[in-house]
Amino acid sequence: MPITREAVLGELAPIVLPGGGTLGAADLIRALVVEDGLVRFVLEVADAEAARAMAPVEAEARARLMRLPGVEKVQVVMTAPTKPQAAPTLKVGGHPTPQAGPQPIPGVRHIIAVGSGKGGVGKSTVTSNLAVALARAGRRVGLLDADIYGPSQPRMMGISGRPASPDGQRIEPLHAHGVTVMSIGLMLKEGEAVVWRGPMLMGAMQQMLQQVMWGELDVLLIDLPPGTGDVQLSLCQKAPVSGAIIVSTPQDVALLDARRAIDMFGKLKTPVLGLVENMSTYICPNCGHEAHPFGHGGVAVEAETLGLPFLGELPLELEVRLGGDSGRPVALGEGPTSEAYARLADRLVKGGIA
Numbered sequence: 162m163p164i165t166r167e168a169v170l171g172e173l174a175p176i177v178l179p180g181g182g183t184l185g186a187a188d189l190i191r192a193l194v195v196e197d198g199l200v201r202f203v204l205e206v207a208d209a210e211a212a213r214a215m216a217p218v219e220a221e222a223r224a225r226l227m228r229l230p231g232v233e234k235v236q237v238v239m240t241a242p243t244k245p246q247a248a249p250t251l252k253v254g255g256h257p258t259p260q261a262g263p264q265p266i267p268g269v270r271h272i273i274a275v276g277s278g279k280g281g282v283g284k285s286t287v288t289s290n291l292a293v294a295l296a297r298a299g300r301r302v303g304l305l306d307a308d309i310y311g312p313s314q315p316r317m318m319g320i321s322g323r324p325a326s327p328d329g330q331r332i333e334p335l336h337a338h339g340v341t342v343m344s345i346g347l348m349l350k351e352g353e354a355v356v357w358r359g360p361m362l363m364g365a366m367q368q369m370l371q372q373v374m375w376g377e378l379d380v381l382l383i384d385l386p387p388g389t390g391d392v393q394l395s396l397c398q399k400a401p402v403s404g405a406i407i408v409s410t411p412q413d414v415a416l417l418d419a420r421r422a423i424d425m426f427g428k429l430k431t432p433v434l435g436l437v438e439n440m441s442t443y444i445c446p447n448c449g450h451e452a453h454p455f456g457h458g459g460v461a462v463e464a465e466t467l468g469l470p471f472l473g474e475l476p477l478e479l480e481v482r483l484g485g486d487s488g489r490p491v492a493l494g495e496g497p498t499s500e501a502y503a504r505l506a507d508r509l510v511k512g513g514i515a
């Protein structure tokens with residue numbers, strides 16, 4: 162049986178702290194990730210001295226979790242919260258400011274999150290191409306790259322450079338192919354985000370949503386990190402997300418992961434708009450032969466089983482990768498893939514969500 166977050170939290174909550182009280186009541190667990198046999202989380206402590214005092218708590222947490230069936234590895238990191246900055250700063254990733262529930266982004270009509278159960282299924286490719294297809298259909302489109310662990314939109318959309326901030330508070334997004342673009346990758350030094358904890362991710366998401374000057378947009382697409390984690394949670398808590406699109410390849414394993422992602426959006430009360438099958442049909446550029454290297458139709462069947470809309474199939478095509486690597490999404494041109502994206506865009510527009 163897979164380990165659940167609830168089981169992990171249930172195991173950790175009763176552990177007694179050195180100064181009295183319990184771990185659960187003190188709310189010190191951050192960035193909990195439960196993935197296959199691995200459980201990792203951050204214990205937030207006041208300072209180095211508190212961290213030393215917490216060593217037995219950490220040991221007990223490890224021991225308790227290792228006794229849970231299915232747990233193979235436990236990673237615990239203790240960190241002290243960063244001190245609040247005195248002046249407004251453009252530093253991305255500070256603690257979030259208190260916010261009472263999801264807050265609309267002024268000027269932005271719809272927010273669509275693009276997620277996937279696992280990495281490498283083409284989520285970023287789909288997001289950039291869909292953004293371009295929507296812009297070609299006359300929509301005012303924004304694209305936020307929130308894939309904190311592997312931001313790829315600067316490369317895929319062909320943008321670079323640090324965004325300007327005229328007043329030190331608001332951030333000016335960049336523009337490419339008719340789309341307003343912001344990537345968390347443009348604000349960070351390489352490798353920086355990898356060490357971020359839950360609250361810092363929340364702060365960064367809040368900044369990207371509220372401090373970027375998005376202007377008037379019909380739709381803002383958000384390229385999420387793969388899987389289910391703190392960024393997804395922050396986004397759905399901080400912004401009124403109209404819905405989520407789940408990208409998957411036809412392979413079963415990807416589908417299993419996709420199901421987890423769908424489940425998470427359900428728990429976060431974010432409607433799943435539908436499933437997209439990427440890397441579906443392969444059309445040989447030389448002879449025109451159609452093949453299905455990863456199987457075919459699995460995502461449509463899964464969508465039906467789950468009672469979710471199937472939004473379309475996107476071919477596996479060399480041009481897609483070349484377009485992504487050169488900063489010119491294939492949806493800018495003509496051909497079967499571009500047409501498939503135009504159909505997907507049209508569906509969203511006709512559905513009144515883009």
Ligand SMILES: Nc1ncnc2c1ncn2[C@@H]1O[C@H](COP(=O)(O)OP(=O)(O)OP(=O)(O)O)[C@@H](O)[C@H]1O
Nearest residue numbers: 280281282283284285286440476477478481482485
């Ligand atoms: N339909 C496609 N045809 C050919 N290549 C594709 C297709 N979709 C994606 N790719 C290529 O597959 C690789 C992974 O795609 P991408 O980065 O979009 O995946 P991802 O799901 O966003 O991954 P991650 O979340 O790990 O960043 C890229 O090199 C991309 O160009």
